[in-house]
Amino acid sequence: MAAKMYYDRDVSLSPIEDKLIAIIGYGSQAHAHAQNLRDSGLNVVVGLREGSPSRPKAEQAGLRVASIEDATKEADVIMLLIPDETQPQVYEESIAPHLTAGKALAFGHGFNIHFGRIKPPQDVDVFLVAPKGPGHMLRRVYVDGAGMPSIFAVGQDATGNARDIALAYARGIGGTRAGVLETTFKEETETDLFGEQSVLCGGVTHLIQAGFETLVEAGYQPEIAYFETLHEVKLIVDLIYEKGFEGMRHSISNTAEYGDYVTGPRIITGETKATMKDVLGDIQSGKFARDFIEDAEGGFPYMKEQRKKMRDHTLEVVGKELRGKMPFLSKQELEV
Ligand SMILES: NC(=O)C1=CN([C@@H]2O[C@H](COP(=O)(O)OP(=O)(O)OC[C@H]3O[C@@H](n4cnc5c(N)ncnc54)[C@H](OP(=O)(O)O)[C@@H]3O)[C@@H](O)[C@H]2O)C=CC1
Ligand SMILES: CC[C@](O)(C(C)=O)C(=O)O
């Protein structure tokens, strides 16, 4: 392997052991970072806006809560984990005035630094630690004794310690249990946006939806279509995750494996890959970021319309009913 991978044995927590870490927000990533860091023996304060509905949840989890301003004043490392579209305003109003020399400003995704929407002063460290997975899973795997692969980047090294602090932070959230890689703000931002749009979220959901609709429109029962094109995805992906394509193909029938080779390229065609290249181009040029921020600034009219459309789709209606009858699923409520 060409890239240097960092594991627990390579990284010390000492660069942040005596520091206070402010986690700004208590959503998907923030609740996991705050609890994992605390459980790794580090000092954490959660910074929340006034009247935040998350305050009782964070306190119930045993975390100390302060205003965003006070958390920034007190802390040495300030990790900004609120939605990307909200970060510049919160940064300008509540963080920048208290971000004194020698502190570190940190991110879970490089969006606002890479696209120039936040410009920190020269005398602070700037780094990112981006777990490669959803926040709720970051917490779940940590509690299970496992970890989530994560990547880190230093954007600005004012103290000379930014890299060691970033690596220690990655260890604190459990990243080095699974493997941590160094990257740049540009590489993290562009690959993360590409992955979530083309494969992980946009690609997977639209593949499932198209498969489900094809079966239902052909007259098959929606419940069978749901099990076939959605529920079973996890079982197949679990095998890919643990054993790669070959391991998954070892478990499926020869009939399925033959169909996989013959039909896969008819579904994901050269045209699909050409479109992926266009998608990457829009990310690299900043077009996607501009479109996203424009929708956000208008109150997300496009995103809200899509959410509503999908909520009413037969796939979601049938899925909700079927999942309700699988008690082993409903036990795993999301904490925030
Ligand atoms: N979701 C994920 O798994 C991943 C996210 N990331 C990155 O992590 C960062 C956080 O994303 P994510 O965890 O999804 O965020 P969430 O949408 O879950 O963040 C919700 C939190 O943000 C707070 N918040 C929202 N708006 C404001 C505001 N205007 N002022 C103050 N606080 C606000 C909420 O406050 P309140 O509680 O008061 O409502 C809540 O605590 C982003 O940079 C994202 O790209 C990176 C990897 C994966
Ligand atoms: C895949 C989506 C993600 O990039 C993530 C969970 O890693 C995100 O922005 O939420």
Ligand SMILES: [Mg+2]
């Ligand atoms: Mg991601």
Ligand SMILES: [Mg+2]
């Ligand atoms: Mg992302």
